[in-house]
Amino acid sequence: MAEADFQVSEYEDRLDCFQKGMHSLGVDAVLFTSEAEMRYFTGFRTLFWQSPTRPWFLVVPAIGKPIAIIPEIGVALMETTWIDDIRSWASPHVNDDGVSLVTDALQGLSRIGMMMGRESYLRMPLMDFQKIQNQLKQADFVDITPLIQSVRMVKSAAEIEKISEICTIASRSFDQASDLFYEGKALKDCFSSFKIDLLKQGADDVPYLVGGAGQGGYGDVISPPSMKPLAKGDILMLDTGATLAGYFCDFDRNFAIGSADDGSKYTYEKLFKATEAAIQMARPGVTCREIFTAMSEVVGEVGGSVGRFGHGLGMQLTEAPSFISFDETVLKENMVLTLEPSMMIGADKMMVHEENILITNGGAQFLTKRAAPELPIL
Secondary structure, eight states: OOOOSSOHHHHHHHHHHHHHHHHHHTOSEEEEOSHHHHHHHHOOOOGGGGOOSSOOEEEEESSSOOEEEEEGGGHHHHTTSSOOEEEEEOSSOSSOSSHHHHHHHHTTOSEEEEOOSTTOOOOSOHHHHHHHHHHTTTOEEEEOHHHHHHHHHBOOHHHHHHHHHHHHHHHHHHTTHHHHOOTTOBHHHHHHHHHHHHHHHTOSEEEEEEEEEEETSBSOSSSOOOSOBOOTTEEEEEEEEEEETTEEOOEEEEEESSOOOHHHHHHHHHHHHHHHHHHHHOSTTOBHHHHHHHHHHHHTOSSTTTOSSEEEOSSSSSEEEEOSTTOOOBOOTTBEEEEOOEEEETTTEEEEOOEEEEEETTEEEESSOOOOSSOOBO
8 A cells, every 4th residue: 555645635635725716716626738737636645657558537617526427547556645536447458548527527517627827737638628618618617727726735744744854865976976076977876876876865766857057157067967978167057856755856956066166156156155045035925036136137147047046846846837027926934935046157158056944934034054155066
């Protein structure tokens, strides 16, 4: 039997908060097809989402517990959660991959919510969704993206504990930098060593690890690591999304190999000051746009190639909101966020600095062990 990540009361509280929002919008039920929302309301956590073969559905009614409509292969795991209405079918199916079960669950309803906005997606065949719409002609499908995002942005004490712990674990691994990264070691081997250390320190998994290395800076932050050895004067950056009980940390650290030039030192200090400006402002009532502006004024850029200067964090590596010029989301107590200013170094290199923070009524608190104020040299 799978071990539950949280007490049943955690899921009951999430559902109660969401259903109050549904009531205010006049929504009869919400249909979810994505992993994060399924897990948020049920506790159903599995790596089986990596396979695109089978669709998974969750119906959240305006009153009562959620209904799981899932392939039979997932029933045993779902039965270990607090969900008791589990409807299943043998999937893959030649012509009815859960469509009839979904339409039966939604039949007779007038207003059905779905995620349609930014940072959402439909995880089922479009043709099957069109079948559902055709069989529910009496219903209006409406966007509930703002509602689910607003609920998930504010973390419970139990969620904060998980995120804080994985941030501490990753911080301990970064503390091992002088043993893990050194001149002559291939970048790919640096990635491997860091992943291994994260697991040794207590991470459940390391589904996300990116970074780069280059003389005086790096050209991008998403390419797979190469076998090129680290050289004196390289700036190495690793950005990890390690997980614990399905919750992410997401932060990076920069290191100079052997020595650092003045341009790298200057950029690093600028980015550190940008996070300092943000941490001083980050408190309930301040908007994401205002935090973004504060960091932009320090670094003298408005997003660079990264596009934004931070985001929400939790069950997903990146969540709403965004620190960007158009996001007017107001910070609330118990939001968990990243501060991620970036800065170009010349025409083709960059540096990114990232921390994870918790918003409290007294201001912001670091969940990560804060980076050194000056560029570390290994």
